[in-house]
Amino acid sequence: MTNVLLRKPLALLLSALLCAPACASARGPRYQVAQPAQTAAPDTELIASYVKALPIGSRVRVTLTSGDRLRGTLMKVTDDEVVLQEHARVPEPPRPLAMQTIRSVEPERPGSTGRAIAIGAAVGAGAFLGLLAVIAAFAYD
């Protein structure tokens, strides 16, 4: 009887813990729901002059007027466009971005060790709890 009483709370606890990693934030570029357009249009010339001042090879985070946000490495800058090599799991071709579509460009600190550790910890916790769950399934009499 005690075992039966313990099983359900244990199952619920493990379920909640295993779902928790799914709430972790993702690494790399992601697309977000378009935000409402701002009333003030981005100053294309100002953005262009700013991006030109950044060294080629800089890691940047670009926000587009559509609301999408991209992370990548700056490959080429002209008056009309920026070519960005996105940071992604599977390498993709460099992506040209028209200057008019860029709302903001922010330099990004190199490396994302914290996130990598967080994801690793989430995976490790998931694996550990999964293993614990299987052991628990066979430990009860």
Added chain:
Amino acid sequence: MILCSSAAWAQGNPPPIVRADAAGSLGWFNAKESIGPDDDDWYSRSALGSAFGGWYWTDHLKTEIEAGGSTRASLYGYTTRFENNQPEFTSTRAEYSTRRVAVSQHYQFFRNTWFHPFVGGGVDLIWTTSESEQLTSYPYVSGPGSPRLPDERHVHPESTDFEVHPFALVGYKAYFNQWVFFRNDLRLTLDGGVNEVAIRFGIGVDVVAGRRQ
């Protein structure tokens, strides 16, 4: 229906980064079964092994086919009834195992990242094999001088029932490298409420890479 709707949705979208994936998992399986005429209970000493194959229609929509089975688990029940003012104690021991094929539709969050949470839902085709044994005992005599009724043993031989149920799942894929990932999910089968709960973890690989222009 899932295939048709997914294919239609994929029309006009760029080809996905990953075309297909395959995975295997092992997990803790809990299921609710009837034990006795008016009694349901959960058995939880079972493992569920599964193999998956998925096809990406877009970077976010995937159709997955799954085949799996759970190990044999025991369930015990104990009921008391009164028949002609005489108590009857019935103890039941049943054993269950399942085999299943499932098709589901997943929505995968984010694109081309190292960590992809997903949610999904689909249909489970479940073959449940069961056998049970009931022992009914009559502890008291019906009257002075009358003998105590002998115990009755009923054995229900192994049989297999087929059922179809919807299920939902939530989980994530976390990549070790470009193609190999760890998979973890929580799977709930529904039958007028949650009828099965499985927590699974496994390893998979993206088997075909699509090319983007």
